[in-house]
Amino acid sequence: MKLLFIHSVFMRCTLLLCVLLTVSGCTALGYYGQSIGGQWEVWNRSRPIDELLVTLDTADPLRAKLQMVLDIRDFASSELALPDNDSYRSYADLQRPYVVWNVFATKPFELNLKRWCFPFAGCVGYRGYFAQADAQAFADQLAAEGLDVYIGGVAAYSTLGWFDDPLLNTVLRRSPAHIAGLIFHELAHQQLYVEGDTAFNEGFATTVQLEGVRRWLEKHGTQQQRQDYAQSRQRQDEFVVLVIRARDQFKALYAEALDETEMQIRKTGLQVRLRQQYQQLKKQWGGYAGYDAWFAQDLNNAQLAAVTTYREHVPVFQRLLAEQQADMAAFYRACAELGEMPMEDRKQVLVSRN
Secondary structure, X not given: OHHXXXXXXXXXXXXXXXXXXXXXXXXXXHXXXXXXXXXXXXXXXXXXXXXXXHOOOOOHHHHHHHHXXXXXXXXXXXXXXXXXXXXXXXXXXXXXXXXXXXXXXXXXXOOOOOOEEEOOOEEEOOEEEOOHXXXXXXXXXXXXXXXXXXXXXXXXXXXXXXXXXXXXHHHHOOOHHHHHHHHHHHHHHHHOOOOOOHHHHHHHHHHHHHHHHHHHHHHHOOHHHHHHHHHHHHHHHHHHHHHHHHHHHHHHHHOOOXXXXXXXXXXXXXXXXXHHHHHHHHHHOOOOOOOHHHHOOOOOHHHHHHHHHHHOOHHHHHHHHHHOOOOHHHHHHHHHHHHOOOHHHHHHHHHHOO
């Protein structure tokens, strides 16, 4: 059984390598090599959850969480009409806090993320690395070119249905509601993914995530879990609103006709102001420090854009879901119709409904 599993993983990696070698040049082979190596590690460490549940050396706390994962996975397909496949029915312990570190970059006085294009995923506003040191090296290279750079750790990602994605230890350390949300989010990418439109894809998947967790907690959560999740969501929403407002202020600044020195001075002033506003928000939260690490960083354009790009369209998708009377299948069809539009037309529709 073990040999058959490794052979299957090897064949998948070989297929992926052949495709990448066909579509990419020599300069990209180093990057794709680390991608294939990282994906190989994920697959090689994966074990079916059903097997782990009956294995004697599986610790009881892990066994309980893995059973919960299978229940959440069944809920995703039966209650949310998400793809019913073997994704998130296996488990891999990578023995690190994140599976991937994404590198984001912008010009110093712009908020548009630099884009990179890949097979399967199309063009996206980040580059992902399975090793933090590799992400840092690439970020240092971009920073040396004068770009604003931000590195964000990622707990889960989707291969968009090309392969069966395992649940990772990077997810399992979170609360039950957040575990459910991550599973719903990544399966949503399998349900619908529009090549080259990160804001659309993340807005759609986040909306499915929020609706899915709401339904799951309503049916299976405890009162305490519902209260804790509601508080967490309120804080995150207030954080996002704060960042979006700051983004708009930076955007207005960059539209002014200022020389580079004055622009940098004004930019620094906005960064100081954003930190002050966070301290005020933190007091409203009773001193909750969950976002301290984020605000301790540069607060540069790349960092702001990494947040706002992922959340900006969520209200539009939530209204669209309400228009479909919360029918998930109908919602997916309506979103798929949007996804078939030319990108500029799609953006105009989303902006007009924001």
